[in-house]
Structures are given as structure tokens and as C-alpha cells.
Amino acid sequence: MQEPTFLILTALAAGPQHGYGMITDVREISAGRVVLRAGTLYAALDRLQAEGLIEGDREEVVDGRVRRYYRLTDSGGARLAAEAERLRRHAEAASTRLRARLAGGALFRHGITGGAPLLRDLTGGAPSGRGLAGGTA
Numbered sequence: 001m002q003e004p005t006f007l008i009l010t011a012l013a014a015g016p017q018h019g020y021g022m023i024t025d026v027r028e029i030s031a032g033r034v035v036l037r038a039g040t041l042y043a044a045l046d047r048l049q050a051e052g053l054i055e056g057d058r059e060e061v062v063d064g065r066v067r068r069y070y071r072l073t074d075s076g077g078a079r080l081a082a083e084a085e086r087l088r089r090h091a092e093a094a095s096t097r098l099r100a101r102l103a104g105g106a107l108f109r110h111g112i113t114g115g116a117p118l119l120r121d122l123t124g125g126a127p128s129g130r131g132l133a134g135g136t137a
Contacts, residue, residue, distance in 0.1 A: 001083045007034055008044055009053065009072060009080040016057040016071040019045070045070060053079055 004026070011017060011025035023036050036044075048054045053076030057069040072080070 001079075003030075004034060004036060004040070005044060005048065006080070006083055006087075008036075008041070008048065009076055009083075012054060012070060012072040013077065013080060016069040018067045018069050022070075048076070052076070 007026040007029055008022055010029055011022045014025070017025065019038065019041055023038070023041060026034055026036050045054065049056070049070070052073055054070045055073050057071040059066050059068050061067070
């Protein structure tokens with residue numbers, strides 16, 4: 001799933017929203033990293049609606065303009081949940097490998113062969129008195 005799609009579905013998970021609300025929410029969720037343009041958003045909304053992941057909720061007129069609200073369908077919620085779980089597993093694998101990399105590098109730098117006390121430090125276990133820089137805690 002593309003990141004903008006994930007973020008749009010995430011925005012709609014909180015409840016029905018109109019286009020500008022989704023643009024604002026996506027920017028907020030992504031800490032300003034993803035800024036959707038209206039054309040991009042509405043093309044994505046058409047596609048997501050055709051896939052049955054979202055549906056129209058209601059329309060209202062504000063300042064003479066029609067504001068269309070969309071909501072997440074049950075299918076969209078299930079797809080978002082599956083994608084969130086997939087991303088969580090990937091992030092967990094990356095974190096595990098980074099911890100192992102840091103532990104291996106720190107163990108190598110300090111000439112430690114057993115490594116269990118320092119590894120516990122890096123993974124949240126009991127402190128051993130040594131940090132990553134090899135000093136005392």
C-alpha cells in the first residue's frame with residue numbers, strides 16, 4: 001500500500017471527513033512530510049471508493065460550496081488494520097536487527113566475547129555498568 005493511501009485511510013479511521021480535513025490530517029499524521037494536493041487526494045478517493053475501502057458519508061453546503069464527506073468501510077478498516085500490522089512487523093524486525101548490530105559493534109569495540117551483560121543493556125535488561133561508549137553507568 002502506498003504511503004498516501006495508508007495516511008488517507010488512517011485519517012478516515014477517526015471518523016468521516018471532507019477533503020480539506022483529510023489533507024490537514026494527513027499532513028499532521030506525517031509530521032508535515034506528506035502534503036497532499038487536492039487533485040491527488042480526489043483521484044485517490046475515487047480509487048479507494050471503487051475498491052470499496054471508503055464510501056460517501058454525506059454532503060453539506062458551506063459558503064455556497066458542496067463539501068463531500070467520506071468514511072472508512074468495514075473492508076477499508078480491515079485493510080488498514082492489516083497494513084498497520086504489516087508495518088509493525090517490519091519495524092519490529094528493523095529494530096531487532098539494529099539492536100543486534102549495535103550490540104555486535106559495541107561488543108567488538110570493547111573486546112567482549114560473551115556480551116550478555118552489554119546486550120541486556122541494549123535490549124532493556126538489567127544494567128551491567130557499561131554503556132555503548134564503554135563507560136560506566
